[in-house]
Amino acid sequence: MIFLKPAGLLFTLFLLCPGAGVLAQQQTIQGSLKTADGKPVPHASVTVRNPQDRIVAFKTSDASGNFSIVLPAEAPLDSLRLLVNHLGYAGVNLPILRERSRYDITLEEKPIDLSEVNVKSRPRIDTRGDTLRYDVGSFAKAEDRSIGDVLKRMPGMEVSESGQIKYNGQNISNLYIDGDDLLDDKYAIGTKTIPHAMVQKLEVLQNHQPLKVLKNKALSDRVALNLVIKDEARLKLTGQVKAGAGLPHQYDSELNSILFNKKYKMLNVAKGNNVGEDLASDFTAFGLSDMLTGAGNSRPQALLSSGTAGSPPLPKQRYYFNNSGSLNLNNLVNLKNGLQLKANINGLLDGNDMAYNSWSELYLGNDTIRYSEWQDIGRDPFLTGVSLTAMANEEEHYFSNVFKLNYSGDRGSSALLSNDMDMRQGLHNRLCDFSNTLEYTPALKNGNVINLYWYVNHFNQPQTLIITPGINEEVLNAGMPLAGIRQFGETPTWFSRASAAYRLTKGLIRQRYRTGVINEWQRLHSALRLTQTDGRETPYARSDDNNLHWQRHQFFVDGTYEYKQGPWEATATLPLAVLRIAYHDDAFALDESKSRLLFNPSMRLKRMTTREDYLSLDYRYTNQMGNINGVFRGAVLTNYRSIEANDAGLQERDSHNIGLRYHFQRAISMLFMNAGVTYTRSTANTIAASVVTDNIARTVLLPINNDVSSVNLNAGVSRFIFALGATASLSASWSTSRFNQLLNGETLPFNNRSLTVNPAFEVRLFDKISFNYNGTGTWTTSRLVLEEASAHVPDRQIRRFDQSIGLSYSPLKRTFLRVNGRHQYTSQAQLNDISYFFADANIRYTLAKWRTDIELNLTNLADITSYETYSLSANRLGYSHYQLRGRMAVLKCVFNL
Template identity: 40%
Template sequence: MKHILLIKLLCFIGIVSVSAQKPIKGTVKDSNGKGIESVNVNLKDAEGNIINFTRTNKNGEFNLSVKNDQIVGYKIEASSIGYKKQSISITDLTQSQDLILQASETNLETVTVKNRPSLMAKGDTLNYRTSDFADKQDRSIGDVLKKMPGIEVAENGKISYNGKSISNLYVDGDNLLDDKYNIGTKSIPQGAVDKVQVIQNDQPIKMMRKNNMSDDVALNLVIKDDAKLKVMGDATIGAGTPDRFDENLTAMLFNKKLKFINNIKGNNIGNDPGIDLTSHNLSDYLKRLDNSKPSGLLSTGAAGVPSLPQSRYLFNKAGVLNLNNLYKFNQDLQLRANISYLYDERKQQYNKFSQTYLSDQTISYSEFQNNEINPQKLRAQFNLNGNAEKHYLNNNFVLDYAPFKTTSAFSINNVAANQILKQETFDISNEFNYRKKLKSDDVINLYSYFNSTSQPEILNILPGLNADVLNNGNSYLGLNQYIKLPTWYTNNYISFAFVKGGFAQTYKAGFNLQQQNLNSELYRIQNDQTSELVSQNTVNDLKWFKNRVYADATYEYTNDKIKAGLSLPLSYNRISYNDPLNALDKSLQKLFLNPSMNIKYQTGIENFVTANYSFKNDLGGIDDVYRGTILKNYRSLFANDAPVSETKAHNIGAGFNFRKAMQMFFLNVGANYSDIELNTISSYSLSNNIQQRIVLPLENHFKTLSLNANTSKYIFAWKSTLNAGVIFSQSKYNQLQNGELLPFNTKTITYRAGIEAKLTNFVNWSYNASYAVTDNRAEIADAIKTNFQQLRQQSALAITTVRNVYLNLSAEHLFTHQSSQPNLKYLFADMNVKYKILKMKTDLEFGITNLTNIKQFDAIYLSANSLTTGTYLIPGRVAMLKATFNF
């Protein structure tokens, strides 16, 4: 009897247990609605623990069970190879739990052939192993980047990937250097970098990644774990002849909480330390701010620089302090400080002869300048960044102070004089941006930017020049040109983004204000030391006020194949300006619609095509409307007699990007056409001694077509990276000179090719060549024609002679041809020997630059109907001995 009761009790417990099991049914389908077989389906609780699991049948159906009704926070998760993982929350057990999986990009297999470099692609990220491309002689990561197929490093340090400039260089995912990344590529040891990641469609704002419309490309340097544990750096002491020095001290740290690259350097060997402060995407940043203002109205003349690497022609004595520090309070909040100061003393000496060809005459002048230039730059930038899944805060405060002084002795057409130019810019700004993601996944964005700038300028010239124009034909002692242009600007907007699936709508409304005051006077100093205005026509007291109220509707769509965007910005623009001294009091009001659209279509996992179109109306600035004449430099007088310039620009472009990462082959092709219509034109009155410009109300067109193709390939058998490219551009525009309207057609085509080769285990060789042809033609009877051709070749040989001894030989050849001038040919050569003392972590170097001791360089410049030949004094042979200690 007891046994029967026990059996009945167990059966009852089993029945109760079975009845407590709640069934969960559902399906898993692809984007076409077809059931997917053998998908892994997991039931997870609120803590992410797996409660139950199963697989789908051939129809994509699944059955799971849960023991109780407490399903708050429970999720169904489905995953399968070839599809993106998907999960849904369970809210009602009686409903079918249906999931739709989107196909995912297949990760490219890593090339595993022994002793061969490999790339690995995962989604939008392409990984280069640093060790695959580095050699023993490579010191910094910048040395290795030049060897990586698909990546190009320009002479100024700007980095491009498959034809597109990078937007940022991250260090372990952090934006430490804020676009001024030269110090990073020069300083970070290549041995400390595990991988270089190319991130396509880079979106640094976390909340925007779900519906990512970004087309930016960024690089991320993945630091090795052992390199994160200590402070790294190096110290260099160098001395040479004649009277040369080169000093450097760098310290860096890359751990999770604190990152910094702090550097102090100085030299007088022609290496400009200011290059480390270059902002490579500055033009894009200024365009986004929409705060147009002249960078400087005065100059000492158009000296130009020779067509050589800067290190070959620069006479300098310069030093820079460059501090970059980032502290992370947590994963979502960080504070960054970038502080720098540059002091430089430069010397420049040149002779120049210029000819401007008109239909009935040729304007010629010769000049000589001996310049002493003293630029200084102080910049302090503080950035607070909070970047979380639900909110984004970015506040950027910047202070810039840049005094600039040039003293020069010069002569023009054998008339000698001296000049001093002083410019002093003080600029302070704050940019605030806050985004908040709402429960609906919609985003609200608040933005505010403020800027205040002062930039006084003074130009002194002794003795007085062009007396027939500036002093009624009487000799006089000198000229003083004074300018002040304080500027105040603010831009503010609010926007809402509505997101649903792959579709996003953004609506923006805002306003900006710009207020400026241009004060200028041109004084002449008579021989009796009295000072007076040259005339009432050389004074400006121009007050300028510009305001814009705008609204913008942007529509964006993205899926695995297509990214498309349409923007419809509408703006009301009002400008008023007055100058009682020049009887000027005007205003204008304009309503502009500036539509733009773009599309990107993924033709394959690695390949895509792009197309874009934009139409933009734009208005000029205060430098378009001042009436009083300004002495821009010792031979140029500028004024205006026209309304605010209005620009209408059509721009259309297309491109194709192709890559085979496993084969390390990259190709990009692009085309762009722009048609710009202006309502003003600059009219120049030229003579052999002076140039006078006045802006007139006359329609003017600029039409430009550009085509480019570039390719890069790693040849495994040769252990070499090959690259080649061609760029074609054609421009049509008008010039008004001496009352003659000249329509010009300019064509330029440039070919380039290069190789980075590992000839043997101890010999590396590089070669780069570019050949450019420029043709200018005036489209009139008896057309004015000019032609210019230049070939530039660079080659370097790196040899490991014996253990830890390295020899580097390099050469550079330039050939220039212009039909009316003799050919120019130059060959520069350099040599460097390095010995590594491994136990002391010290490198000893001895090098000689400009072995052939070239001290004078001739150059030819071609522009429309103007030909200029220049002779520059350059440093001769320099020998240097350096010791670098690495820690």
């Protein structure tokens, strides 16, 4: 493939070489499949198995019922068996004879219930209705530890580096453990910690409805996963103690305890390390709570930041210099009266450093502006969070009350050199966020359902950015030198959403009618202070402080209509809202109010083309109003290089979104495919205008219409290859977007295009060797759509190839050796190509008597301590250079309790 650079090519040749000898002296058996009356039987599964019941070869019969199977040369014919399976026919199991090469078989018809299909060949999948079940043991390998290791190997499943899970291209909405949602949407800790040996089956719940009172009463397109725990694993408390130490001055430790029975479930984990593992990722939420509850609000983004460079496209362990400790407690109890109580408590203490330098070029119609930045950052973040849930999920009613409290902060400091300006920065953050969600959904005697809902939230994130000595005195202090700068900003917010709904569950068209109110109160306060050389602190003279008060109140009614008949499903939601927004700031004589009547319809049409496949069409129109971040008038130094303010009214944006998606699956043959196309067009009445100089950029929101449009195409296929015992997948996406930028008085229309291709493959060879490959190829192009300026702003394209390859070998019983390689190649016209090859190794030995693993991890064997990368966004080309962790060796003991 075009992905393979020299390193990747060597690994590919290694994979292909063992096959050369296998092609010699292969043997073939042929045959035909017919019914008793002579009709051919096409698409039957024909497998050859060895005495260990492993698949040696696999084929399906063609349209005429014929099959031909090539056997490996080393396969002993006297011990092999021929198995034939087909829905609606009795299975056939025949011994293969050395002197016989043709098998003409008559199949006996045996009708079965298609609502329950069981594939008995290993690995096993069975399906019943909308639930697909993977047998975990069929996909697990001896070297696997957690359920996450096995998930990555299952056809149809995708697990990102962050831990987010997709099934056939769709994000999952929940991860249940024996039907209980112990971890909410922070399930990454579960997939990394739960041993796969505890799990009997993985269930994929398609068209999942989390509320039992709405089951078969409301349509749903959600997908959820459920881990079915083995009976013996439910009976006792299990866990692990991990202790590791290494060079240079490394430690890695973990203690976890697990109990999953019907009454009580717990997953408690304590960790500490300085080997580069980001423990904050265990607390990552995948954005599902708002989707399920509709509790999202217009929470403003953080105002201030300390730098302009992002993170490198590498696993965080490569560049994360840390000293971290975390506690993650998840406990759930089911009471006899049907009430479920749950507590999720977490905490994190962290200290980390990051060193980088970067430059960026900003291309204008007749000019180029260049920025450079060298920064050494030290951060000390902390995080605490508590979530307390009381829930009763019964067929007659649903009740839930969820209280959440999060308090976190970060004190960061850095030494920075930018365009020959030498300075020190400090950024202090505090975040306090609490909310309560109350929901009650009872079913009435006539079968209809009522829903009462109330969500209330308070949020605030005060920030202070300190810069010494002062910089950009020409812009900030009339050319007079400065001793320092202090920028403060916060946006305390109160938000409430209350609604009542009535659902009609009978009739050809099911209906739901809802009414409610949304209330929001915010205050944006900021202060920019300059410390003069004589020690006096003075306000920024060219702008007053922000003291903006904001209110948003909305009354809404909506109707939802659902239709399901045969293969057709249709859903339409017609919401109507009266919105009033008022905001004022006395310092700027600002006193505005807006009232709008909003109509934001959405609809979805779905057709089942077969029992497993469907085609869906979605359309959504949204008429959105801006938030408080778009109307403040006072200047805010958002980072050392940018000043932002606004000179426009409230932003209004109209968006049309239409998407077409096709879902294809064949559970029996373990083939999963998906494809989709999405088109989005939005029009706003404001545009961000920037005046950029060599040292600072001033951005103002202006009242100028701005159109943005984008198209996205994506497709994916995942297949289990029985003949090889391998899982293979290929996904691709292509997107294009067109938008405008207003820079230094010029309107510059840009067209960005991106193509991404992701092949993946995993195979087991000779029962002792496993080989896996994952690749990503990305082509990103930015083009200025303006003929008179395009000569100065040429098209830019970045090509990046990222390939990972792994080889596992078990030379002795209970001994596992794994070597991983990762090759990255980046190419940008007129700049030097960048290429890296990272290598890691791991060896593990299991002491079965002591239930202990001894493990040696060798990281970054090539000792690569610096990393370069390019980035491309509209008319900005960036280069960044990062410091990486060097070679490490950690010896770890894992005690299984």
